[in-house]
Every structure is written in structure tokens, then in C-alpha cells.
Amino acid sequence: MFENFYPNQSENAQRFVEALRQTAGPVQKPLLRKSGDPDARLVPLQNVTTARLQGHFLKYKDRPEEAVRNAEEVFQTVSYDQ
Numbered sequence: 001m002f003e004n005f006y007p008n009q010s011e012n013a014q015r016f017v018e019a020l021r022q023t024a025g026p027v028q029k030p031l032l033r034k035s036g037d038p039d040a041r042l043v044p045l046q047n048v049t050t051a052r053l054q055g056h057f058l059k060y061k062d063r064p065e066e067a068v069r070n071a072e073e074v075f076q077t078v079s080y081d082q
Helices: 010-024 050-059 064-069 071-075
Strands: none
Touching: 010 064, 010 071, 050 064, 050 071, 064 071
């Protein structure tokens, strides 16, 4: 999904996946697997929706390095105080 938002950024895509792995801890459910690679490691999914990932990528539109640096935000709880 990262590369859909940031074309030609495969190195940053790998860094983003690694940042998610480090932040989330043990794998509970699969999130991303490189197509056609049955040995690819799974990224943990802990209450992370596709919409949340997309929102993260849109927040850092045109700034893939910042998306990677702030990957932990994907796991943060969103509060809607009124």
C-alpha cells in the first residue's frame, strides 16, 4: 500500500514495514505481505484499519520519509473530544 501512495519508494516502504513491526510487537494478524513472496514476513495488525493506513499516508502526502519516521502514529488511539 505504501508504494501505491509513494511510487518508486520501495526502500522507504521496507523501512515503514520494519517500523511497524518494531512498534507493534508480536504478530497477531497479517497486514501486509509482498505479493508473490510466500516467505515474506507479516506485519502485525493491532486494530489498524486500511483507512487508518491511508489516512497516515495522506497526512504525509509527498513526504514518504516523514511517513516512515512517524509510523508509530498508525497505532495511536484517536480521540475525538468535543
